[in-house]
Amino acid sequence: GSEMCIRDSYSQLVVFKVNLKEIPKDIVITNKEDLVLKISMEASGFTWLSFIFKNPEVNLSLENAFDLKQQQYHYNKTNTTKQLIPKLSHRFKNIKVSGKTPVVNFDKLSSKLVPVKQLFTLNFEKGFNTNQLIKTEPDSVKIIGPKTALDKVLFIATEALTFKNINESLNEAIALDASSLPLDLKLSHQAVQLKAKVEAFTEGQVKVPIGIHNLPEHKAITIYPKEATVNYYVPLRIYNDIVVNDFKVICNYETITSQGKLLFPELHILKSEIKTARVKERHIDFIITQ
Numbered sequence: 001g002s003e004m005c006i007r008d009s010y011s012q013l014v015v016f017k018v019n020l021k022e023i024p025k026d027i028v029i030t031n032k033e034d035l036v037l038k039i040s041m042e043a044s045g046f047t048w049l050s051f052i053f054k055n056p057e058v059n060l061s062l063e064n065a066f067d068l069k070q071q072q073y074h075y076n077k078t079n080t081t082k083q084l085i086p087k088l089s090h091r092f093k094n095i096k097v098s099g100k101t102p103v104v105n106f107d108k109l110s111s112k113l114v115p116v117k118q119l120f121t122l123n124f125e126k127g128f129n130t131n132q133l134i135k136t137e138p139d140s141v142k143i144i145g146p147k148t149a150l151d152k153v154l155f156i157a158t159e160a161l162t163f164k165n166i167n168e169s170l171n172e173a174i175a176l177d178a179s180s181l182p183l184d185l186k187l188s189h190q191a192v193q194l195k196a197k198v199e200a201f202t203e204g205q206v207k208v209p210i211g212i213h214n215l216p217e218h219k220a221i222t223i224y225p226k227e228a229t230v231n232y233y234v235p236l237r238i239y240n241d242i243v244v245n246d247f248k249v250i251c252n253y254e255t256i257t258s259q260g261k262l263l264f265p266e267l268h269i270l271k272s273e274i275k276t277a278r279v280k281e282r283h284i285d286f287i288i289t290q
Helices: 002-007 045-050 236-241
Strands: 009-021 027-029 036-044 057-061 066-069 072-075 093-097 103-117 121-124 135-137 140-146 162-166 170-175 191-196 199-213 221-224 227-235 247-252 265-269 276-279 285-288
Touching (some): 002 045, 009 045, 036 045, 036 057, 162 170, 199 221, 199 236, 227 247, 227 265, 265 276
Parallel strands (some): 121 162, 199 247
Antiparallel strands (some): 072 103, 103 140, 135 191, 170 191, 199 227, 221 285, 227 276, 247 265
16 A cells, blocks of 8 residues: 555656865856756655755765866766765665766956056145146056956946045045956955145246247247246145246247247246146237348
């Protein structure tokens, strides 16, 4: 009767999810979720009843249980079933791997340096600024992951923060925004440091004599005005050191013929600490006197 059935032996196919162990450090598995091993095993109905599989899983060593062939790892059937499911081997018999065996796909890991893109904004309090190029430390970071994913990443952006009313030197950590990166990429840094020397700035004005370049030997010219008004913006600490010779204003005689009867002043700033400067006059009037 029914008792006989429970004692009878019969085979069933159980699908085990594969957990890979001993994965080489320089690869990433791309089909981890899809790996299963189908195992047929025989036991009495009684054993089957007491052994309801809850999410059956099996651990497999990628190094020992698989062979590398043509850029894929193929399950090798020489594994003894005792190794596969040691806990079960005394309660089941005729344990054998059945059907299609797992094939592991992988990508080689590589790395590259990408520049940090500054998406932060600096708003200075009136009268303050910096003379430095705004840089982050580091200004590029290493990304690590499958080569196919790396190739698509050209930069990594900072968070889009705004610093307001800045009136002292900056030393701020700014997080990198990894949200747009493919999931299987890792970053060498989670944040970068923004450092900048901030100081008081002021405006000044100076009159600079205008020179004429490329004037033909047989020509003479009178210009008006003879001096250009230059407005400049500098750190307060060097305001008193600014002299006329820190600027050069020239007009190129050759532009007269090509651009009508006007001379245009060109400003050359000769001191690196001057942040900005411009000539007030748009053009210079002239008379050719001979």
